[in-house]
Amino acid sequence: MGEIRVESEFAPLRTVVLARSEVCIPASAREDPDMRFLPHGTVEFTGDLREADPRRQAAWEAEREAFAAVLRRHGVRILRPRPLTRAEKSAAGNRGYANFFARDPFFTVGEHVIEGSMRFRHRRGEVLPMREVFREHVYPANGSYVAVPAPEVAAPDDPSLGPGPFLEGGDVLVLGRHVFVGASGLASNTLGADWLRKYLAPHGCTVEQVRLHETILHLDCALGLVRDGLMVVCEEAFPDGVPEVLHGWDRVDVSLADAGRLATNGLPLGPDVYVTDPEFGxxxxxxxxxxxxxxYVDFSVSRSLGGAFRCSTQPLRRTA
Known part of the structure; x- marks a missing residue:
C-alpha cells in the first residue's frame, strides 16, 4: 500500500475507498423522526433497494461508476469494499443493513485509520465489508489502525439510541492538525468527540466539536473545505456560527434548503479540482x-439516499 496519510480535506487525493451500492432500510425508519435529514424529509422506500426498485438501483450503480471514471482520469487509485455477505445480511435481522457510504464507518486523520461507531442501527455493521481493505492495504502500511468503542446497548424505546459513543466520518473534517467534529444529535455525539480528542491529543491534534442544525446529518452536509482559504458553507447550519479558525476564509454560501440537498458535499480532488452535481452549477x-x-457528475440517486461525493468516499492518502 505504501503511505497512509490525510493532510487535509483538499490535499491531492491519491488513494480512496469508493462505496458499494447496497442498502436495506428497515420498515421502522418510515416513522422515524431522525430521518428528517433526507432531501424529502422522509423515507421513500423500505427493504433492500435492489429488490424494491431495480431500475433505481441500476441508476445508482451507474452514478458511482461515472464518478469512478472521473477519479481515475485524475490519477486517483480506487479501492472498493467487498459486498455484504449473506450471513451479514441475515444477522442484521429487521434492523436493516448498509454498505453504501464509505465516509462514515471509518475515517483517516493524518496517519491514523479509525473505525467509527455508527448511531443508526442499520449502519452499525457497515464497517465489516471495509475490513478486507484494511487487511490488504492498512495493516501493511505505516501509521495506526484503531476503533472507537462499540456503542452501549440502548433500550428499544430510547429515541436517543443510547449514550454511544457515536463518531461518524461524515462529521470529521481534517485541516492539518485541527480536526472538526460535527454534532447535530443525529450522528456523532460529545462522547465520540471526547474519545477522538483523547486519542489524538498525544499526536499534537486539536479536536473541535461543532454544533449543527437539527436537520443536518453530518458536518460535511454543511461545510466543504475546497482549498486553503476557500469553503462552501451553509451559515444557517451553525447555531454558534462557523468555527473561528475559518473566519476570514473566502466562501461560497448555500441555503439550509440546498445544504439538505447535499450542496456542500462535493469532493476536492486537490486544491484546484472539485467534483459536484450539475444540480449545483x-x-x-x-x-x-x-x-x-x-x-460534474449526476448524483441524484445517491443524494436522494442522504449522501453525495464526499459521503461516497474515504481517503487513505491525501498528500501534496
Whole structure:
C-alpha cells in the first residue's frame, strides 16, 4: 500500500475507498423522526433497494461508476469494499443493513485509520465489508489502525439510541492538525468527540466539536473545505456560527434548503479540482471564477439516499 496519510480535506487525493451500492432500510425508519435529514424529509422506500426498485438501483450503480471514471482520469487509485455477505445480511435481522457510504464507518486523520461507531442501527455493521481493505492495504502500511468503542446497548424505546459513543466520518473534517467534529444529535455525539480528542491529543491534534442544525446529518452536509482559504458553507447550519479558525476564509454560501440537498458535499480532488452535481452549477460557477476546475457528475440517486461525493468516499492518502 505504501503511505497512509490525510493532510487535509483538499490535499491531492491519491488513494480512496469508493462505496458499494447496497442498502436495506428497515420498515421502522418510515416513522422515524431522525430521518428528517433526507432531501424529502422522509423515507421513500423500505427493504433492500435492489429488490424494491431495480431500475433505481441500476441508476445508482451507474452514478458511482461515472464518478469512478472521473477519479481515475485524475490519477486517483480506487479501492472498493467487498459486498455484504449473506450471513451479514441475515444477522442484521429487521434492523436493516448498509454498505453504501464509505465516509462514515471509518475515517483517516493524518496517519491514523479509525473505525467509527455508527448511531443508526442499520449502519452499525457497515464497517465489516471495509475490513478486507484494511487487511490488504492498512495493516501493511505505516501509521495506526484503531476503533472507537462499540456503542452501549440502548433500550428499544430510547429515541436517543443510547449514550454511544457515536463518531461518524461524515462529521470529521481534517485541516492539518485541527480536526472538526460535527454534532447535530443525529450522528456523532460529545462522547465520540471526547474519545477522538483523547486519542489524538498525544499526536499534537486539536479536536473541535461543532454544533449543527437539527436537520443536518453530518458536518460535511454543511461545510466543504475546497482549498486553503476557500469553503462552501451553509451559515444557517451553525447555531454558534462557523468555527473561528475559518473566519476570514473566502466562501461560497448555500441555503439550509440546498445544504439538505447535499450542496456542500462535493469532493476536492486537490486544491484546484472539485467534483459536484450539475444540480449545483451555481456553486461550480463561483468556484470556477476562483480558479477551481469543476467536474460534474449526476448524483441524484445517491443524494436522494442522504449522501453525495464526499459521503461516497474515504481517503487513505491525501498528500501534496
Amino acid at each position: 451555481r456553486i461550480g460557477e463561483q468556484l470556477e471564477r476562483r480558479g477551481v476546475t469543476v467536474e
